[in-house]
Amino acid sequence: MSDLSAPWTPPAGAFWDGAWRSPSEGFPVIDPEDGTEVGQVGDCSPTDVDAAVRAVADAALQGEAWPVWRRRETLHEAARLLAARRELFVRLLSREACKPVRHAEAEVRRALETVRLSAEQADRLEGRTLPFGDTPRGANRIGWFTREPVGVVAAITPFNDPLNLVAHKVAPALIAGNGVVLKPSEQTPLTALAFLEVLLDAGVPADRLAVVPSRGVQAGAALVSHPLVDMVSFTGGWTSGNAVARAAGAKKTLMELGGLGTVLVLGDAHLHQAAAAIVDGAFGNTGQNCLSVQRVFVARERAAELLDLVVRGTRELVVGSKADPATDIGPLVDEPAAERVEAWVSEAVSAGATVQIGAKRDGSYYWPTVLTDVPAGSRVLTEEVFGPVVSIEPVDTLEVAVDEVNGSDYGLQAGVFTRDIDAALDLARRLRVGAVMINDTGDFRIDAMPFGGGKRSGVGREGVPYAVDAMTEPKIVAIHTVT
Ligand code: NAD
Secondary structure, eight states: OOOOSOOOOOSSSEEETTEEEOOSOEEEEEOTTTOOEEEEEEOOOHHHHHHHHHHHHHHHTOGGGSOHHHHHHHHHHHHHHHHHTHHHHHHHHHHHSSOOHHHHHHHHHHHHHHHHHHHHGGGGOOOEEOOGGGSGGGTTEEEEEEEEEOSEEEEEOOSSSTTHHHHHHHHHHHHTTOEEEEEOOTTSHHHHHHHHHHHHHHTOOGGGEEEOOOSSSHHHHHHHTOTTOOEEEEESOHHHHHHHHHHHOSSEEEEEOOOOEEEEEOTTSOHHHHHHHHHHHHHGGGGOSTTOEEEEEEEGGGHHHHHHHHHHHHHTOOBOOTTSTTOSBOOOSSHHHHHHHHHHHHHHHHTTOEEEEOOOEETTEEOOEEEESOOTTOHHHHSOOOSSEEEEEEESSHHHHHHHHHHSSEESEEEEEOSOHHHHHHHHHHOOSSEEEETSOSOOOOTTSOBOOEETTEESOBSHHHHHHHTEEEEEEEEEOOO
């Protein structure tokens, strides 16, 4: 067992204008495993948010004061400090969030890559010359564009990857020369504040950063609608994303929203490989992942065999304390989340679904659950469960599966298992999602790839190089020569 007892106490509950701040109100951060208090953070008001945005806006306009070479060095130093504080972050992620220590360690490794990759994007901040000679109207002109920071980026993050998803917004924004005001998830603000400390210790100019935790939505709403915020980078659920987009109005937005992870298993697939990947993709982080595998369509003649393998793999998962390195399945983020998952499964079962394994709750824990015979229209098939539940459905033709994916409200990533390259590429062409993984589930990404989807899954693409593109704008300089 790891000792998670004393994770970290921030110097104060929030940070802006170069200093730690103590908003008049605070709120506790709770460990979902045992209900104990992990720490206290500030409950920032709209007035606090206004002060934070104004301070960052002043700094973000002083581009030359923090040149690109220094940004790159600073982010490399931040990666070094993050590695040195790995233990602290594992403890924090395991206490305030829902990650068993093994998964917390994996997230710290991912975040390190994200910060290093961001440092390396300094090379991407380049423009090019413009083809004025391509039109008679451009005669006697030369010119170019450079890539300029957008200004103030408002970053809003969810609870399920409290370090790496924060890093995915803050590090690209900084290398691009922006200032950032971060509103982390109210369920996981301590990790965000500890990451802020890493950035400050690494040498990021303190006035370029602000972190404004808040218990309710008022700080986030004030942030995204602030007139000095130039761009909103949001990761969270579709309902919140919709509210954020409305509040932001006509601003640049990057929206990473939910998913309905679907896997297609064709008749010729390697079933052991598919089943292992499905178990991992459905139950990693207890299903609290936008890429979680939620629906599996399998060729009818292989369905019984696949189901058997998935159920056997699920039975081997260890449900337990987050502190135990043997634990695969920790708690959901809180008890209401586990009650919601339980209610959705009960609703499907009342309508005729069969529980193959799982469907048991104890407090904030929900056991990994495999369902079959789930009636069409059940919420476990049509809405993002964000919990450890997967449904397996035999199909007679691929068309059924393609129609289900393309007809759903989401379009993030999908997986296809087959040994037939023609069938795989045909499906890759036809599935309306942001990524098709062949012989993997959709629960796979590297941090350097363009990441995102369409429909209710989001707007635009994150992934470090693409976030840097999104967080910059071209600026043209043209010279009219006198001959
Ligand atoms: P959530 O939508 O409840 O909250 C996300 C963040 O938005 C939090 O910081 C929250 O305080 C804030 N927020 C909520 N309503 C707001 C409003 N009206 N104005 C301003 N801020 C507001 O999401 P969650 O429960 O923390 O995370 C789970 C969701 O995040 C899932 O839907 C999951 O799919 C999604 N997610 C998507 C990705 C991706 O990259 N596509 C990655 C991780 C999680």
